[in-house]
Amino acid sequence: MAFQMICSSIILLIFVTIPPLTEAILDPHYYDKTCPQAENIVSQTIRNASTFDPKVPARILRMFFHDCFIRGCDASVLLDSTPESKAEKDGPPNISLRAFYVIDEAKTKLEKACPRTVSCADTLAIAARDVVALSGGPSWEVLKGRNDGRISRANETINLPAPSFNTSQLIQSFSRRGLSIKDLVALSGGHTLGFSHCSSFEARLHNFSSVHDTDPSLNVEFAESLKRKCPKPNHDQNAGQFLDSSASTFDNGYYKQILAGKGVFASDQSLYGDFRSRWIVESFARDEGLFFSEFAASMVKLGNVGVTENGEVRLNCRIVN
Known part of the structure; x- marks a missing residue:
């Protein structure tokens, strides 16, 4: 999943030590007595x-x-x-x-x-x-x-993870954080909200390869509309595209767009091109309720990544105590 919804950079896939899933005990009622409001x-x-x-x-x-x-x-x-x-x-x-x-x-x-x-x-x-x-x-x-x-x-x-990642790179990135392929596809659905500047996907639109000027996984009409918004050269730094046609509403439209070849990021569209994730994309596109339940479960799982008993409660979120 490419979380860079507005800007992107060239990111190399490297192996690093990521904090594992926590052994610290989290509790939905943690503040019930100390800060109930x-x-x-x-x-x-x-x-x-x-x-x-x-x-x-x-x-x-x-x-x-x-x-x-x-x-x-x-x-x-x-x-x-x-x-x-x-x-x-x-x-x-x-x-x-x-x-x-x-x-x-x-x-x-x-x-x-x-x-x-x-x-x-x-x-x-x-x-x-x-x-x-x-x-x-x-x-x-x-x-x-x-x-x-x-x-x-x-x-x-x-x-x-970068907007240019393929599914194998995404799976590797998520797995190092204890997250499954299902979590990857579900959490990618967060792109139903948001907007991306052209810099995150323009490589798909111009001089894509020695064979194709445009990424062939893109819907042809959608690609042309993106080219009009992101011409080359592009002098409008604010130009870009919403990642979902209903970008202010959290729904399963993101998956329907991928099925239609209208994934804005290469990483988004790759989920439909890989057999390991394709069936999950199709399931979420058909059943919004299923997507909602799986997204919620994956968000809980993501929220446990790297949690430690060490640390502090900052008085100001911008500086350490």
């Missing part, structure tokens, strides 16, 4: 922000993915760079991440209601669930009790 605070903040900026849901969901895929779900993506260290949010694939202010606002409210209690990592996990539900998608119980990490390195963002 925590989820309501986050949910209301998300709702208010989304009313003023419809792009917030896609941005928060992408932020959660990018956080969990680097050091696990430890809110390291929220840390600001320092003079001594460039943080994840300033790595090439993350330059386009937005809406950090929404998490800041929720955290400020949480600190006022329940000082030194709710971690930034849990705040982001709750927010990711809420933006999906707010957009018409499924809801789920968020397991809580994560601690915030103290390390954030921009050079580690090279390990994010």
